Amino acid sequence: MPYYFPHQFGSTISTLLVFLFQVIGRMLLRIIRKKRMDIKLKERFFKQNGGLLLQQMLNSYDDSVIDRCKLFSSKELDKATNHFNVNRILGQGGQGTVYKGMLEDGRIMAVKKSKLAVDDEELLKLEEFINEIVILSQINHRNVVKLLGCCLETEVPLLHLHDHHRNEEFPLTWEIRLRIATEVAGALSYLHSAASSPIYHRDIKSTNILLDERYRAKVADFGTSKFIAMDQTHVTTKIQGTFGYLEPEYHQSSQLTDKSDVYSFGVVLVELLTGKKPIFSTGNTSQENVSLAAFFVHSMRKNHMYDILDDQVVKLVKKNQIMAFANLAERCLDLNGKKRPTMEEVTMELNGIRGS
Numbered sequence: 373m374p375y376y377f378p379h380q381f382g383s384t385i386s387t388l389l390v391f392l393f394q395v396i397g398r399m400l401l402r403i404i405r406k407k408r409m410d411i412k413l414k415e416r417f418f419k420q421n422g423g424l425l426l427q428q429m430l431n432s433y434d435d436s437v438i439d440r441c442k443l444f445s446s447k448e449l450d451k452a453t454n455h456f457n458v459n460r461i462l463g464q465g466g467q468g469t470v471y472k473g474m475l476e477d478g479r480i481m482a483v484k485k486s487k488l489a490v491d492d493e494e495l496l497k498l499e500e501f502i503n504e505i506v507i508l509s510q511i512n513h514r515n516v517v518k519l520l521g522c523c524l525e526t527e528v529p530l531l532h533l534h535d536h537h538r539n540e541e542f543p544l545t546w547e548i549r550l551r552i553a554t555e556v557a558g559a560l561s562y563l564h565s566a567a568s569s570p571i572y573h574r575d576i577k578s579t580n581i582l583l584d585e586r587y588r589a590k591v592a593d594f595g596t597s598k599f600i601a602m603d604q605t606h607v608t609t610k611i612q613g614t615f616g617y618l619e620p621e622y623h624q625s626s627q628l629t630d631k632s633d634v635y636s637f638g639v640v641l642v643e644l645l646t647g648k649k650p651i652f653s654t655g656n657t658s659q660e661n662v663s664l665a666a667f668f669v670h671s672m673r674k675n676h677m678y679d680i681l682d683d684q685v686v687k688l689v690k691k692n693q694i695m696a697f698a699n700l701a702e703r704c705l706d707l708n709g710k711k712r713p714t715m716e717e718v719t720m721e722l723n724g725i726r727g728s
Contacts, residue, residue: 442521449473453483463579481520484595510568515559517582517592546689548587549644550697554722555589556581560637561715563591564630570600572607572628576636577617577650578643598628605629616650616663621709631709634718635665638704642668645698647682665705672702696725 452473453460460471462482471483509519556576563571574596582590596612606629611622619635622628639650642664650664671677677698678686685694700721706712713721 444521448475449483452481456485484593511563511571513559513562515555515589515591516562517590544644546685546693550693550722550726552581552583552587552589553641553644553697554719554726556591556640557637557715557719557722559589559591560633561719564633564715570602570604570630572598572600572630573633573636574598574628575613575617576633576640577614578640581640614650616665619709620707629709630714631712634704634712634715635709637715637718638701638712639665641697641701641704645682645685645694645701646680647684648680669702669705672698690728693725693728696721696728700725 450456452475453471456471460473462470462472464470469485471485473481473483475481511519560573560576563573571594573591573594575593576591580591580593582592584590598607598609600607606627608626609628611618611626613619613622613636617636617639619632622632622635642648643650646664646668648664651661652664652667653661654667668677668680671680681694700713700718704712704718
């Protein structure tokens with residue numbers, strides 16, 4: 373018959389309880405320390421990324437501007453993108469990776485995450501970069517993608533958020549092509565001459581033109597955009613842009629002007645006319661890849677323009693519209709920037725073509 377010793381049993385229980393409390397206490401202490409470290413790290417990144425400066429600058433504007441540039445927490449973005457899941461990647465480029473996300477209110481957005489860490493050179497440019505975000509938050513144009521806000525709590529300097537809608541391929545009728553061209557031209561005209569400070573986009577290309585649910589054009593990706601003083605006509609800067617869209621003058625002189633955007637837009641016009649990529653193969657074995665802009669201008673001067681047009685354009689579009697559109701594209705691609713039209717003039721001509 374077994375015997376029990378109550379005092380020994382109680383002592384064992386007490387020892388186990390003390391041990392459990394110690395383990396739980398250590399775990400809680402680690403959790404508290406980690407949370408404190410996370411908070412301190414977020415505060416350091418916030419200051420490092422210009423958060424205090426951004427808040428100060430935003431406070432100098434009215435409430436509507438502050439509402440248009442919300443400071444998101446890293447937790448919000450992590451949840452919106454499902455922890456930056458690779459399956460959410462919409463695209464990747466020189467400035468970073470773009471993820472598809474969803475806010476708690478159901479809004480679909482794109483989250484642009486920079487892949488460049490802050491170094492000494494970037495820190496020197498931080499004030500200018502924060503200023504660009506504030507100015508972009510003031511832009512309210514129906515054909516410019518909407519900036520929702522940014523996050524400064526991570527080691528990556530900034531995360532841009534903007535409305536994201538459909539961007540899948542679909543049959544581009546001439547009416548849609550012409551409307552897209554007109555809307556983008558209007559947006560660029562606004563940026564060049566109607567914004568609070570003139571803005572040169574610096575990377576106009578077809579993949580930076582998004583379409584909303586009504587197939588309305590939205591100019592996107594202001595990662596390399598430049599803000600110009602009202603009394604300036606150009607700015608000397610590091611060459612940035614996309615091969616095939618880059619203005620030759622800018623490439624040679626490093627002088628960025630409003631006509632640099634006009635040239636890039638001219639390439640987009642030719643894409644809409646021909647359905648070809650900015651760098652394409654002619655099928656000629658002696659010419660593997662050629663510049664669409666240069667090939668188009670050469671074809672215009674040799675009266676061979678119809679040979680490179682999209683078949684749908686040739687079959688369905690009135691000849692006078694085709695020629696007016698092509699002549700405008702050629703003028704936008706003039707190697708002499710001073711001879712190119714302004715975006716305001718381009719917009720007026722496109723509206724005229726739509727009405728013809």
